Amino acid sequence: MAARILAVANQKGGVGKTTTSLSLGGALARRNKRVLVLDLDPHACATLHARVYPEAVTISLYDLFAAPEAEWPALWPQIILPQAISGMDIAPGSIRLNDLEDIMRTRACKGTILARALRKVRDDYDFIVLDCPPHMCLMLVNALLACDLLIIPIQTDFLALHGLRLLFDSLHTLNKVLPSPIRYRAVATMFDRRAKACLHVLDLLKKKMDDAIFETVIGLDTRFREASALGCTIFDIDPKSRGACAYDSMAEEVLKLW
Numbered sequence: 169m170a171a172r173i174l175a176v177a178n179q180k181g182g183v184g185k186t187t188t189s190l191s192l193g194g195a196l197a198r199r200n201k202r203v204l205v206l207d208l209d210p211h212a213c214a215t216l217h218a219r220v221y222p223e224a225v226t227i228s229l230y231d232l233f234a235a236p237e238a239e240w241p242a243l244w245p246q247i248i249l250p251q252a253i254s255g256m257d258i259a260p261g262s263i264r265l266n267d268l269e270d271i272m273r274t275r276a277c278k279g280t281i282l283a284r285a286l287r288k289v290r291d292d293y294d295f296i297v298l299d300c301p302p303h304m305c306l307m308l309v310n311a312l313l314a315c316d317l318l319i320i321p322i323q324t325d326f327l328a329l330h331g332l333r334l335l336f337d338s339l340h341t342l343n344k345v346l347p348s349p350i351r352y353r354a355v356a357t358m359f360d361r362r363a364k365a366c367l368h369v370l371d372l373l374k375k376k377m378d379d380a381i382f383e384t385v386i387g388l389d390t391r392f393r394e395a396s397a398l399g400c401t402i403f404d405i406d407p408k409s410r411g412a413c414a415y416d417s418m419a420e421e422v423l424k425l426w
């Protein structure tokens with residue numbers, strides 16, 4: 169079966185998109201799923217997290233977007249770094265992704281480049297995870313138009329609820345021109361069970377999102393920061409930690425969606 173494509177996006181920064189991409193991907197990889205993570209963020213945090221540094225990246229997703237369609241099959245194997253982190257393959261990002269907005273201004277069907285390009289590698293994986301940048305841009309539109317499920321990490325914090333409106337405005341705009349609406353599910357992140365404010369925001373979120381929210385709530389866990397410092401996922405640090413168990417249970421929910 170062709171890979172399910174999961175876009176992890178929220179127009180608010182620092183809410184746990186990269187952590188969710190790598191930890192959920194890591195949980196799926198531990199269940200023997202073949203996982204590819206695409207770093208669509210010009211800041212390339214997922215790439216850096218995998219200890220792949222900009223000077224070592226000679227070819228990235230930038231080259232895929234900039235190339236004509238006929239070159240995609242030859243480019244993918246050059247871009248993908250096999251088993252780059254915790255059993256997952258990574259397609260690295262690059263600061264050059266920022267340049268695409270200008271270069272692609274006149275290119276036809278530029279919003280569906282990723283959807284079309286992923287057809288060339290979809291059969292090689294069970295899940296393809298798209299780690300998205302925190303602002304509306306060509307990469308984010310491409311991710312939304314390529315995904316089977318949009319996962320929206322939402323920090324259990326009042327200010328985070330505000331950023332949500334931006335993403336839903338973008339979703340509504342895209343849905344107007346799509347044959348079927350983009351399927352989405354939120355996940356509450358960085359939940360501090362000792363903080364009353366967190367509990368209140370979680371309550372609000374559940375009401376607001378109705379069924380479109382994972383039952384799993386991702387709590388605060390300092391091991392996520394340790395994992396990024398060590399170039400691994402939380403599963404390599406402590407598979408029994410609260411954070412690891414949370415993403416494991418989220419992976420179980422994801423697997424039940426299809």
Ligand SMILES: Nc1ncnc2c1ncn2[C@@H]1O[C@H](COP(=O)(O)OP(=O)(O)OP(=O)(O)O)[C@@H](O)[C@H]1O
Nearest residue numbers: 181182183184185186187302358387388389392393
């Ligand atoms: N559940 C958590 N508990 C504790 N720290 C966390 C948790 N989730 C993420 N973090 C930490 O919070 C910081 C931001 O997380 P992350 O990089 O995943 O967010 P992001 O949404 O991808 O940010 P950006 O918008 O900049 O791409 C990181 O240092 C990460 O280690």
Ligand SMILES: [Mg+2]
Nearest residue numbers: 185186209213
């Ligand atoms: Mg990120």
